[in-house]
Amino acid sequence: MSSLIVLPSRTNAFSAYQPSKNAHTDFISAVDLGRGGSSKEGVNTIQINVPVRTNQTPTNELLQSLLQAIPNLLSGKPTIQSFHTLSHTCHQLVLQPHTLGPTIYGRIKEELEKSANGLVREWRGSIMSRQEGWLIRFVEGWKLWEKRINLLSAIFVYLDRVYSNSLNGIASIKELSITIFRNSIWNNEIIAEKTRSEFLAWSKNERELERVLDDQRPTIVEITNLSKLLDTFNESIVKPYIELTAEHYSSNAEVHMEEVENNIMKPCKYVEWVLSKVIEEKERAEINLRKDVAEQVVRAVRKSAGEDVAKRVIRRAVDECMDSQNVESLSRLCTFSIDVNSFGVLVQAVEDHLEDRLKTLISDHANDSKMIDATLKIKRFTDKAISSLFSSSEDLSLDKSEDVEDKVFAKDISEQKRLRRNRQFELEEASRVGFKKGLGSRQNAPAEWIAKHLDLAMRRGPSLSDSEFNAHLDEIIALIGFTKDKDVFKAFYSSQLAKRLLLGRSASDDMERNMIAKLQKEMGEEFTSGDIMMKDLTLSETLVRSYQITQSKEPETYKDAGNFTANVLTESAWPAYPLLKDGWNFTLPPNLQSSVDLFTSWYTTQHKNRQLSWRFQLSTVTLSSRVGKDKYEIGVSLFQAVVLLLFNEEDTLDFKSIQSRTGIETQELVRTLQSLALGRKGTRVLLKKPPGKEVNPTDVFAWNKGFTSERIKFKINGIQQDMSAEESRKTNEQVHIDRVSVLEATIVRIMKGKKKLSLQLLIDNVVSDVVKRFPPDVKEIKKRVESLIEREFLMRDEEERGVLHYLA
Template structure:
């Protein structure tokens, strides 16, 4: 299989079938695929290549089954006598091998599949045809079916989708909608209802564009408010937490937000707007010695850069005081402006890290051949820290999900033996994730301590529901 020698594999299948050895060949096939999958998913140093390697392996395995492991199908009414079709035992073995191999490193395959789709949706089809690009997306979804950690995929996919839509980084809205439809329809019983949040995202963006058009129509053509773009989002439809700490915008920007908020409240009494600037963007016109440039930046980057209208050099502590930005956020923002490839600011002293004693200076010597310069920001991609936080959030959500499932089961049954409760709980949550038995045991103990359940005094393996 490693050499792709399908001719020899076909000969093996024919010879093994003559002596009742298909089960042995199938077991070896399953073991080879499982070992190969495990090696790929456990290769921590090459996580970014994980999905492509899995796709290549899956493609090779599919080709093997459809060209070498063929059996005469005499009972299928839809096939003519003697027609050869892929041996179903090898098809089942392939599915089992991938599912088992994924468990060698829980959560990670599902996370990387979501990230692979994010890159594909940002990049678009390129020179590929619509059919070829759709085939790629379908092949990635085929990998998704093998993971037990559906909730991990959903969480990372939702967050990436939200960023693509809000930052307008998606190559095709049509393909985005098609993917959500496919997740809902093609996966059938395996479909996670929470993917429906994606449809609400599209509705919010559509309504926001209509609202902005109506708002701009009320303003004079030369009004500063004509440059404002606001997206009003339902908190329940978007996978973002409430911002704990905001940032001080320039007075002119803040004034326009207040004007919009007042107009919004007149049209939607009872609604409350909470501003979240974390994914905001802006375009600034900057004057360098080499000429004017349009800088496409995040709103956080814009807030920092605008400070240099009033000063050539500003210490880090002063930037912090004037913007009141979160400490980590400010350091990342300054890194993107002064430590990346496009240094519109200079850091004194030079270095990759931002320290409290650093001073920042406007780089008048900045040059770029393009008129419009995009300054990459940390917000546009999922950082390792964000991945870690997301996984921690998922683990926390899983505990609540297991607790809710146990309580529902016990409320219906009133009393259950420990083993029965374990099996029922796994069955209740398996469409989202497959829990570890030890985790369920810990949640049961926690519910006993919280007095949702009571352990039998006569039989420690029996539990009662506490009404």
């Protein structure tokens, strides 16, 4: 049967056909229709059988049509064939038997280079004409280029699958386009310089304006991403960015440091500036670059603005923080020093600050009375500040059920804790060294005033709680540990302890025992004399009670004894109270002398092999006095009592008469009369003529018949009860004498054990032996050696003059 319709084998009927944008969909639909399907239900399908063409399109024509489409795709122009046809043609030509992949790939590479060169010409022209908005234009150009490359890559997908792939070692179309863009455009000298300068200008503007440029940052991020894609991120972006950052902060740091050194800008303000800029630069780099780059940027800022000027700013900042006692500023400074790798500078600065500050404080003799209070104030702040610097850090803990990564993390946390403890120890040690150097800058005085401060504290007792008072005592003991002259402290402490105990001026015997125990623990058994003093007083109280019992049993024998008590003490355990001689001719009134004589005779019957040696310097008397109709009980020293008893016989006496009748030494009598006539209001029981603050040998004294006091019982404090300048001088002289004795005893003890020793080794041994008690002077040691040689305890070797022998 013949066909109803005869169609020609060739026709131009479809020459005007333009490929649809939905060519691929149309093709699929056509295939479905060809399989007998229908696009709509109920529509009849007519099948037309067209004979298959026997002659196919020549390969050369297919290749030319494919190659001609490449520049159109790169320029954004429409192609003659549909994208599906071009993709099919590419598939056909890269497979056997054609294998035209190299040819197609070569043309794509050539056209990519032409397209890139065109962009170069266009963009160089805009740069040369100084058009604004370069980075935006560049980013938009890249995005358009990328979009067209993606289309080209999609159409020539079979080329990448068959020819240009990793197995063949040939770059894909996308990889090729990136390489060409990098080599031809990104690395172009003019374009690269313009891009880099605009990128750096953005960062410079944000730093100078000190605000975020939100309208520019999206473009900056695009430039950063492009450089990462082109594998030029480190060289083209990171390196110049970090160099500019370092240069910026180096110059700004120098400007600010000049302000700091000229007292225009405070050092702590500079530290705050650096810390804030580190945070600012880190955030900028993390958002616009990359986290690892942010770390590099932070290091650059810390190096330029921190580490390079650390020695110039940290010491000044330490002075500011410590002087103002600002813990918060000191904490920031500590963070700063750790961040800029200059913690050692901070440690040294703390040590130097404390040394210089204490030197300044104690070198001025006008500060002596407030020396220890000021020193303790500095120490309290220093200890509190160092403790707070490291206690505020968060302690991270982990559960037991953790994997390997958590265990590694826990190890890191443990290492951080170890570093934190080490840093705290370094600062604490720097504090100790600073205090030692500062207090050691003046000989003897700090130890003396520590003892006086302790004496005042023990007299006053706890003002708040016992725990706070004990803490205060611990602070004093710490200061004692910082002094070199521990023997000076011991001498003054023993003298003042004796006064407190004998005069009943101590706030509490239990506190005294507690302090003695603390000193023995920290300073050694040299402070056992305090224990002996306390035991002596206990035994003395028992002895006095026995005497009083005897008085009650034999009232007739002891009728003239009066209400008399005495402290019987072991002379070797107490400070050396000298006998009253050299200007003294002291005599007791008969009623007082009888009390002393009766007690002495009774004591002799109790202890036949002991002898009493009386010391009247610290004796006290309670006098009953009547002034008009008023009665008073007055607590006075023995010397004050002897003077006042004279006025029972005479209403008026001159200075010389008082001295001749009492035998009191001139200076002591002056102080006694000053206390009786010129003391505080309500205690002036004598009148002086002529009036004045000084007591002269021509002055006349009279009983104050108009004396009144609000209190019936009161004390007239004698000036001699407080440590005078003369007593201080004598104590220091005694310390020097004791040091000579200690040095000689140490030399003899060492030589007795060694028998033969060189002078240098002897000096070294002596120094190491006595340094815990006081700082030995090498010259003084040599003097003691010469003295011992003269006294024939030692002798020089006849052949080696530097060698010494012990003489038994």
